[in-house]
Each structure stands twice: as structure tokens, then as C-alpha cells.
Amino acid sequence: MSEGPLRHHSFPPSFSESSVQPGPRMESLPEAVLIRILASIPAVDLVLACRLVCCQWKNLVDGAALWILKCQQEGLTGAESQENAENWQNFYFLSKKRKNLIKNPCGEEDLQHWGEVENGGDGWKIEELPGDFGKEFPSEEVRKYFVTSYEWCRKAQVIDLRAEGYWEELMDTTQPKVVVKDWYAGRSDAGCLYELCVKLLSENEDVLAEYKSETIAIPQDNDANWTEISHTFSNYGPGVRFVRFEHGGQDTLFWKGWYGVRVTNSSVTVEP
Template sequence: MPSSPNPPNPDCPGPRMTGTKPGVGVGGVIACDRSQGPDFGRPGLCVHPTPAMAQVSINELPENILLEVFTHVPARQLLLNCRPVCSLWRDLIDVVTLWKRKSLLKGFITEDWDQPVADWKIFFFLCSLRRNLLRNPCAEEDMTSWHIDSNEGDKWKVESLPGAHGTDFPDSTVKKYFVTSYGMCLKSQLVDLKAEGYWEELLDTFRPDIVVKDWFAARADCGCTYHIRVQLASADYIILASFEPPPVTIEQWNDARWKEVSHTFSDYPPGVRHILFQHGGQDTQYWAGWYGPRVTNSSIIVSHKMTRNQAPSRAQPETTQGQEETAHLPSPLDLHRPF
């Protein structure tokens, strides 16, 4: 078998070119002969880039193209990895248009969105993080994730809707509820906001609204008393704001309808790192079994809305209506005190 007329040159760094005579340029590319190139296609032919093929910086792309690229980069990577690269990237990543596009792409807003937004970047992150911070709110996993603070009488129990002498829940996707007994039954969850993805500057500077909701109902044939307490606490468990309305007593022979209780924490002091949610109660007839208030579909949601004034500079918040006096709690367990 005759040998190749152009044996490969292993020292040539250039890429192969096929179908080209040695030394003939094609499209600004010079093809080398057997003295110049290794074999990647046709033996003995390779190509060398001319200055026209030199690497182009991504920063030479039009800004609208760069913005489109950034739209598809995960938000945290944009801030942590991309923004520090150069002043051009920093300025583009801070542009309002980028965060509007990302919000639209994620479905956080629609094309005809007309509500005012103070900071689109913060709006995007708050929408991304928005979810119910309470685990197992509808008893689908029995008592999992709940801390039992008080378990008197016949203790906590999980039942299926509508239950004896009960009514259907307004949301048909909710199938179960927790029910109390003739002795005080209380359960709680302690939410760690930093562990849930909310960083200190977001919480302290912007202080987004925190919306708390709970649903409760009585049996039609038995009265009951319902309790709820929600507290915002610092990293070392100083209570900064509290929602603790008077207990709700429902008389015997009621309509057994589900009732919603809701509270929004707005313009709270800086330093919030934990949220304690506690609820429960007992029946008023002291009947053996599970005749106390029923609770389900509880939620804590950090909103994308911010109803606030400038953060105060004082170290300790003043006592206001709906807030308890600041009290230091030495450990998380002390937050689970009964009513």
C-alpha cells in the first residue's frame, strides 16, 4: 500500500482542514502542508486561524444580549459569581430590567403587571423563597415536625375531614386535621429563617411582611376554646414582636364551620431570626375523647411585600400594641411555655 503523500507533522498545533490544497487559504484560514500539520481529517492538512478568528470577549456583545444571557443564570450565581467579575457585569446585573425579566420568566409577574415594586431584585428573591415555612400543616404525616408542648386529656389526635359532627374544609385539597381533647393540648414549630434561605440583610434592611394564618373549628355538639400564639425572636431568642389574641371560645351546638385567623407582621424591629408558632386548646364539656378544637392548614409565609419605615438604630425595640415587652429567653425550649 503506498504511503501517504503528506505524512502528518505531530508538532503542528493547528486544526485539520480537509479538501484543501496545501498553502491555499479558505475563508481567511491558511492550510498548511505536510511540513506544518498533524492529521485530524485529510492527512497532512491543518488550518491556522488568522487575526479575524481571534477570540472575542463576551463583553463585546451588545448589552441587550448580555442581559438576555443573565436572565437565564440562577439568581444567586449572578450575585455571588458574576457580579464581582467586572464593572460592566456589576452594572448590568443591577439593572431593574434584568430582574423584571427574571420575574416574568419565573411567573412571579405577568406582562400587564402594574403594581409598584420598590426593589425588583429583592422582589425576585422574596418571590423565589415564598412558601409555607410550617411543615406538615395539614396532618398528612400524623404529628411529624410538631413539638408537643401540652398533651393532656386523651392527647392530640389526627382525623379525616369532615369528622363527626363536622363540616367540609373550604379547600378540598385539605383532607385531615389535628384535634384536641378535654385537657389542654398545644403544639408548636420553631422556624429558623436563616436555615430557610433568608439572609440577615434581607431580614434587617427590607423586613418583608410575615403573614401568619391558621384555621380552626369546633364540633357541632361540643364547645371548645382555641388558642394561638406567634412570636418573632432574635438569634438568641429575644422576643421582638408577638401576636397572641385572647382565646376564642365556641359554644356547644354551633355550626361547626371552619374559621380563619390571620395576622401580618409589618415594620417589625431588625434582628428577627426565628418564628415560633403555637396553637391548640381544649373542649369545654370535659368529655373523654377528642371534642376540643380542630386545627389544620396553618401557614407562615414571608411575603414579597414590604410595609416598613427605616430601620430604627436603637438596640431594643419599644413596646407597642400587639407586642410583648422584650424578654430574654435562655433557650429555644423556653419558647414552648403553655398559655
């Protein structure tokens, strides 16, 4: 049986096609509103996806206002921030990624992650704070330290910046600060020596910048207080891919055992 002709269905007057209006489009929103919407999106998605949607979104993602808002929302514009930061997107990512790149800085894992170890005398030893003839560390979170012997003891770590998430363009163009810190102390009944040497290295491990402390001598009958030493690398030029951190020391009385310098809470951070 053949079907009848198709019937024409018309919308009732209240639902006619002419009365159906499209909702407001994203590009019609005021820029300030659009920035607030984009600021709720994860940063990686903003860079990898949102900035590819259209020219307007690209300009907003590449601009300062969006990243200033994200920094404010996530508490990244406190006393440590730079209100005149040239590139707020990089400031945001560097602030979020900031962490100590030195592994096992306090000896909680024995000598794990430390390479090129030189064990002069009786070699390195890990002890509990405060130790004999020692003082407590300024932070309660630090519970152990490394201690040297009667001949030079040295140990080092090499940090692969790309493996830690600091991409080449960032290191070559922005050249964020590389901040190095270390803590050292003697025991009050023995004198000792301490040295710190940090190098910024290229892909081929050429030295592009270097900081080397003087040989610091701590006399016998010292107060055993912990002392912080620090250095900040900046404007070091393109090509930095690795950071090599080395420290060490010995006692000056040549007593058998572990009467040399004590070190702990070493750190390397990449900062805006």
C-alpha cells in the same frame, strides 16, 4: 545529520493575519441584548459569579431591569406581585423560595415536628375529615386535622429562618413580610375555645414582635364551618432569626374524649 534552516510559512492572501478580525465582544453588545442573555442564567450564578466579571455586569445584576425580566419570564409578576417593589432581586428570590415553613401542618405525620406539646384531658388526636359533626375543609388537599380534648391542649413549632435559607442581611435590611395563617373549627354538637400565638425571636430568643389572638369561643350548636385566622408581620426591625408558632384549645363541656377545637393547614411564609 544537521537540520536545514527553519522555513518561513506565510498565510495565503485570503488568510493573512491582517484579515483575521476578532468577533464582537460581550461588552459591545447593546445593554438590552446583554440583559436578555444574562436573564437566561440561573439566579445564584448571576449573584455569585456573573456580577464579579466586570463593572458593567455588576451594575446589571444589581439593577432592576434584569430581575424584572426574570420575574416576567418565570411568571412571578402576576396579581400577587408588587410592581413598585424596591428591590427586584430580593423580590425574585423571596418569590422563588416562598413555601410553608410549618412542617406537618395537617397531621399526616401524627405529631411529628410539633414540640412543647401540652396534652390536657385525653390529649391531642388526629382525625380524618370531615369528622363527626364536622364539615369538609375548603381545600380537597387537606384530609386530616388535629383535635383537642376537655382540658387545654397546645403545640408549637420553632422555625430557624437561616436554616430555611433566609440570610441575616435579608431579614435585617429588607425585612420581608412574615405571614401567619391557621384554620380552626368546632364540631356542631360541642362548644370549644381556640388560641393562636406567634412570636418573632432574636438569636437569643428574645421576643422582637408578637401576635396573640383573643381566646375565641365557639358555642355549642355551631355550624362547624372552618375559619381562617391570619396575621402579617412587617417593619419588625433587625435581628429576627426564628419564628415560634403555637396554637391550641379545648372543649367547653368537659366531655371525655375529643370534642374540643379542631385545627389544620397552619402556615408560616416569608413573602416579598
